[in-house]
Amino acid sequence: MNSKSPLNVDLHCHSSVSDGVLAPAVLAERASRNGVDVWSLTDHDELSGLAEAGRAARELGMVFIPGVEVSTTWANQTVHVVGLNVDVNNAVLQDGLNGIRAGRIGRAREMACRLEAQGVAGSYEGALRYAGNPGLLSRTHFARFMVEQGLCKGMQDAFDKYLGDGKPGYVRVHWSSLGQAVSWILAAGGRAVLAHPGRYMYTPTQFGALFDDFKQLGGQGIEVVTGSHRPDQYRQYADIARQYGFLASRGSDFHAPGESRIDLGAMPALPPGLTPVWHDWV
Template sequence: MKADTQSTDLPCFDLHMHSTASDGALSPQALVELASQNGVQLLALTDHDTLTGQAEAAAAAKRLDMKFIPGVELTCRWNKRVIHLLGLNIDPDHKGWKGYLDHLSCLRNQRAEKIAKKLIGKGLPDDLLEQARALAGDGQIGRPHFARALLEAGLVSSESEAFDRFLGQGKPGDVKAEWPDMAEAISQVQKSGGYALLAHPTKYNLTFSRLRILLAEMVAAGVDGFEIAYPGVSQEQIGLLMRIADQHDLQVSSGSDFHTPKHRWTHLGRFPRVETHRHLIHALVAGG
């Protein structure tokens, strides 16, 4: 397994990226255009808890003769822990999406209000919520928008510092929400015709023993697989994850989790290569 390259008999692909429809820095069209410039030929837009960028991204991909895979990254919970579920090759027009995503949007807005209240209580600006909402625009509001608001206000030197001091785990802005259970999220993706996969499994601060339990419970709930290759995952971790995929007969996916060109640790189309018949890219290229 080699890093940062892809097999020559497959199109250059990226199955995990974000636009301004959620917490990305580029519009769906600009994101697709940058992906094309980077040589990506097949991509999935997977914004957090929204499908509003799908039509724009699909139209841009069509103009550029790229294959577009409709996608989403759903926030859900497992044993009171927040996890993210990728939905790939979904039907954005499936009738069940509206009510499900409206509920998530409501939860996000309620959480944003609680985050602002807690941070204002720590002496941060009274207009913090308004600034975060302005940065979110028409997209789903999240903690990254608060981080950018704090950066623009000159209260931190970087978005990373904002998370370290105010928004990260255990900090004042670490506000929990009653996200849907993982089984509900898996069912929603699959009812829309998509593949349900756990996003970036090594990024939940779980030991591999706990991760095995999570994945076993997800298998019992009908999950299709998990993301195996993404920025920050090590070759040792990929090997351990591959053994879990083999054990449970699961599919795997890969993506850059791209949010902004400012992040030096990731770029569109760049992530470790994993060559396996279990990779979802084979089905997507074949049109399944």
């Protein structure tokens, strides 16, 4: 690493163990080719890809930060919390994630039934073809199937027509609570980071309550620069980080080549005046 240049840090992406398409080691190779110095794999509610990812990352000369993205429900919406630098062997974290995954299977079957009623046949089996881990079948896998079948122009079109909140194929599920997710991450020695806040559909008052709750529960960071944010939102959430005293995180939220909005390591640097979440790790 060149100590005179800012580190290229990417602390949010997904492999085929959850809803990405690349195996953990292949994802590590892509991150390294793209100049990433510090990298984390943060699969949804799943830790099983971290051993492979860590081995590959270290062989490629990257600093590896074990991570996970935990699904929570707050004010009737799904909110994601990224746990960084977690102990993958921690029983509290493992048990919590096991409980979340158990609810995903029933949700996927109900989604398939609703899509069938909309004329989308064979969606459960079709989505399974895209899932490296059948226990983590998600909306993303269904969307890929519908794009393959020519029913949607692209992934966003599938969510806009069928899979987004309130759409015909959407199935609401109660994930862990925000407090549970943060407590599991803290028990595993990690830092809890609120993922891509710009994606949530809350009022300003609700956002204020979310940030207050998250901080009081022990949340320490917020994603500022992410592939899920527009450039104007980088500035917006940099201001939020300063206001609440959050550490700032940076991550592509990469899922697949040609599908994700931004590639691994391709985000701009954090805005000035922020303390990076990785400040004492590297």
